[in-house]
Amino acid sequence: MEAITNAFKKVKEQSPLVQSITNYVVMNNTANALLSLGASPIMAHARSEMEDMVSIISALVVNIGTLDEYWVESMLAAAKKAKSMEKPFVLDPVGAGATPYRNQTLTQLIQIGPSIIRGNASEIMSLASVNIQSKGVDSSNTSDEALDAGKRLSNETGAVVCISGEVDYVILRDKVGKIKNGNPMMAKVTGMGCTASAIVGAFAAVEKDLFTATMAAMAVMGVAGDLAAEKAEGPGTLQLHFYDALYQLNPEQLAEKAIVEFQ
Ligand SMILES: Nc1ncnc2c1ncn2[C@@H]1O[C@H](COP(=O)(O)OP(=O)(O)OP(=O)(O)O)[C@@H](O)[C@H]1O
Ligand SMILES: Cc1ncsc1CCO
Numbered sequence: 001m002e003a004i005t006n007a008f009k010k011v012k013e014q015s016p017l018v019q020s021i022t023n024y025v026v027m028n029n030t031a032n033a034l035l036s037l038g039a040s041p042i043m044a045h046a047r048s049e050m051e052d053m054v055s056i057i058s059a060l061v062v063n064i065g066t067l068d069e070y071w072v073e074s075m076l077a078a079a080k081k082a083k084s085m086e087k088p089f090v091l092d093p094v095g096a097g098a099t100p101y102r103n104q105t106l107t108q109l110i111q112i113g114p115s116i117i118r119g120n121a122s123e124i125m126s127l128a129s130v131n132i133q134s135k136g137v138d139s140s141n142t143s144d145e146a147l148d149a150g151k152r153l154s155n156e157t158g159a160v161v162c163i164s165g166e167v168d169y170v171i172l173r174d175k176v177g178k179i180k181n182g183n184p185m186m187a188k189v190t191g192m193g194c195t196a197s198a199i200v201g202a203f204a205a206v207e208k209d210l211f212t213a214t215m216a217a218m219a220v221m222g223v224a225g226d227l228a229a230e231k232a233e234g235p236g237t238l239q240l241h242f243y244d245a246l247y248q249l250n251p252e253q254l255a256e257k258a259i260v261e262f263q
């Protein structure tokens with residue numbers, strides 16, 4: 001828990017610049033969440049500026065939610081540059097398994113070597129080649145069902161794998177952490193998962209131990225979700241209260257409220 005709160009303090013102190021190549025649906029939510037956390041967002045996807053942009057950021061988050069051929073070129077270029085500069089590269093495999101184009105793109109991105117992969121259970125199962133019935137961007141599986149797939153994916157890629165859902169799992173090879181915070185209403189706000197991936201990027205920017213960084217990011221997400229749900233009347237106000245909770249959260253409150261276990 002001390003490692004988690006230390007990582008949280010470092011995000012606040014350093015305010016890392018996080019680049020997201022993300023989808024049209026969530027750009028605004030994601031940028032606001034990073035600001036509320038105390039990090040600094042930049043959304044950028046022009047092919048001509050990818051190498052220059054990656055040179056000045058502290059972490060890259062690639063989210064394939066509304067991918068197209070032009071964007072994919074930029075995603076691949078940015079990911080390669082981040083790897084060459086040893087900067088954290090977080091992959092959010094939105095809609096993995098929904099179409100062959102998404103799967104081909106994800107294969108290319110995974111070959112470059114993401115540092116962290118954060119997805120919902122169905123997405124992680126699809127990446128680990130479990131034959132699932134994909135329902136687009138929403139999960140049709142539980143995190144528990146995806147745990148073995150997550151371990152396999154981490155072993156195959158060397159990446160930290162995070163499976164989000166009712167329970168969040170963070171996996172690095174055989175090491176498994178579990179976060180039990182959060183509220184079911186979070187799945188009724190579009191892009192909460194994309195926000196989680198961006199926050200993972202902010203933590204990876206300041207914390208070299210990427211397992212700890214991912215645990216801390218998901219604990220912050222979950223605790224902010226819990227606090228927001230206490231005040232919300234539905235998904236609309238949940239989203240607003242979520243930003244406020246992120247903004248107001250302090251390390252002591254995080255330590256008190258986070259429900260973290262190791263398997
Ligand atoms: N039933 C639940 N109980 C508690 N927390 C939840 C629940 N469902 C989702 N969450 C939390 O919501 C956040 C987003 O996770 P989710 O698995 O819904 O992502 P996602 O499916 O990728 O979302 P999106 O594609 O809309 O961005 C995580 O922090 C997760 O812990
Ligand atoms: C709804 C939706 N469609 C493509 S990306 C996205 C945001 C949640 O993943």
Ligand SMILES: [Mg+2]
Nearest residue numbers: 094120193194
């Ligand atoms: Mg998602």
